[in-house]
Amino acid sequence: MKGAIFIVLIILLIAGCSTLILTPADFAWPIESVPPVDQKGTIEEARYNFSVNVKGLLFAETQDSINVSKHTLHVIRDIKGYYYITGTKFKNVYVFEHTDGGLKLVSKIFIKERGLDDPAFNQKKSHIQLINGNDKPLMLNKDGILEGGKK
Amino acid sequence: MKFFFYMILCISIVVSASPAQVKSDYATVQKFKKLQSSIDKAIEEANTVQECAAVAASLDELDKEFIDDKALLDQSLYPLNYTKTFELMRGRLMVRQKDLGVIESQMVRITELETQVRELSGQVEKLTGENTALMGDIDRLKSNITKMGGMAVANANMVDSLKNVISKLQKQFKDRDQLIFALVDSLFLQYYKNVTDMKDIEKQGLAVKLERHGVFGNMRKSLEDNIKFLETTTLKSSDLVKVVQQQQRFQSQWKGVGPKLVAIYATGKKKESEAAVIDTLLGQWSTKVDYA
Numbered sequence: 001m002k003g004a005i006f007i008v009l010i011i012l013l014i015a016g017c018s019t020l021i022l023t024p025a026d027f028a029w030p031i032e033s034v035p036p037v038d039q040k041g042t043i044e045e046a047r048y049n050f051s052v053n054v055k056g057l058l059f060a061e062t063q064d065s066i067n068v069s070k071h072t073l074h075v076i077r078d079i080k081g082y083y084y085i086t087g088t089k090f091k092n093v094y095v096f097e098h099t100d101g102g103l104k105l106v107s108k109i110f111i112k113e114r115g116l117d118d119p120a121f122n123q124k125k126s127h128i129q130l131i132n133g134n135d136k137p138l139m140l141n142k143d144g145i146l147e148g149g150k151k
Numbered sequence: 152m153k154f155f156f157y158m159i160l161c162i163s164i165v166v167s168a169s170p171a172q173v174k175s176d177y178a179t180v181q182k183f184k185k186l187q188s189s190i191d192k193a194i195e196e197a198n199t200v201q202e203c204a205a206v207a208a209s210l211d212e213l214d215k216e217f218i219d220d221k222a223l224l225d226q227s228l229y230p231l232n233y234t235k236t237f238e239l240m241r242g243r244l245m246v247r248q249k250d251l252g253v254i255e256s257q258m259v260r261i262t263e264l265e266t267q268v269r270e271l272s273g274q275v276e277k278l279t280g281e282n283t284a285l286m287g288d289i290d291r292l293k294s295n296i297t298k299m300g301g302m303a304v305a306n307a308n309m310v311d312s313l314k315n316v317i318s319k320l321q322k323q324f325k326d327r328d329q330l331i332f333a334l335v336d337s338l339f340l341q342y343y344k345n346v347t348d349m350k351d352i353e354k355q356g357l358a359v360k361l362e363r364h365g366v367f368g369n370m371r372k373s374l375e376d377n378i379k380f381l382e383t384t385t386l387k388s389s390d391l392v393k394v395v396q397q398q399q400r401f402q403s404q405w406k407g408v409g410p411k412l413v414a415i416y417a418t419g420k421k422k423e424s425e426a427a428v429i430d431t432l433l434g435q436w437s438t439k440v441d442y443a
Binding site: 129 | 223
């Protein structure tokens with residue numbers, strides 16, 4: 001009898017602790033957003049009701065968190081929900097995931113030592129395409145540049 | 152010789168095989184939105200049936216240009232989509248037409264003429280580019296023939312090439328002249344009346360269109376090219392006959408169209424002088440034809 005009660009309790013405990021996951025989900029933005037950074041260091045995308053302060057990112061890339069409003073960033077969200085952010089003269093693409101009240105860096109993808117001249121993201125569902133003027137387009141995912149995507 | 156041929160072939164293959172530059176989806180959407188907004192503005196400001204027809208033709212052009220990006224625009228024109236956006240714009244144009252009392256059958260005919268004008272204008276531009284390249288080919292071939300004077304076979308091949316280029320260029324000059332006058336005719340036909348009966352607003356509208364399609368500039372360019380062609384080439388008598396016919400046709404068409412164009416710009420001294428330039432160039436062409 002005691003054994004049966006114990007098993008029932010264990011089952012109830014496991015059921016209570018298991019995480020409910022809803023799949024499949026599609027978080028992809030159809031096109032990138034190109035928001036300017038305001039005086040406070042915030043970018044906004046009205047369509048997705050998305051806003052975030054990017055001072056920390058700008059400091060990481062340019063070592064300057066004072067003159068932030070001269071920047072315009074390129075932001076896109078992939079199908080899994082990761083945010084990709086870069087900008088003109090950036091050497092890297094930053095990949096973030098959603099966290100409690102903010103974005104948490106997942107990876108920093110090095111692209112070009114001289115910085116990007118004219119970056120743009122395209123949504124390709126299976127990956128994010130990064131184009132930069134006449135450079136060969138790169139295929140990105142949250143972990144970096146996909147094989148075959150860079151010469 | 153073979154080496155050069157293969158080298159050119161390889162270069163052509165490499166150039167054609169290199170990937171086209173990848174477009175930014177964002178830039179495509181922004182371009183569409185910018186054009187859409189300028190068409191919306193044109194709808195609001197349309198005051199004549201011709202202006203409504205020009206907007207209708209612009210809508211068709213916009214649709215044609217972006218239909219390949221429909222899937223992208225469907226997702227990006229939120230809360231509308233591609234089809235709904237066009238429906239709304241065409242609806243607004245319809246309301247504007249009703250406000251102006253435009254008759255639908257008249258509108259259809261004028262829109263057809265406007266579409267024709269735009270196609271002709273594109274063809275004129277294309278031919279002008281090709282003709283410039285062909286004239287460059289003639290100069291290059293002539294210079295090569297002079298350099299290779301001693302090599303009989305190569306020389307014969309180049310002379311044949313030169314003849315072909317000259318013949319092609321002559322045909323293209325004729326085609327371009329016809330296109331320019333067809334374009335002017337299509338523009339005037341949209342107004343169903345003589346210049347003297349046109350309202351000022353109609354004259355202004357027509358002047359803008361003539362300007363947009365560079366009518367005077369294209370005529371001047373055509374005449375200058377024809378003159379340069381005669382100066383730089385030695386023609387057979389059969390080709391010369393064709394040039395004479397072409398020059399006479401241009402002259403008679405200009406006789407019909409010139410006064411109408413000048414009347415459109417009744418107070419525009421600059422355009423009067425442009426008409427005088429056309430007269431002068433026609434005179435020069437005629438003299439060159441006589442001497443050739």
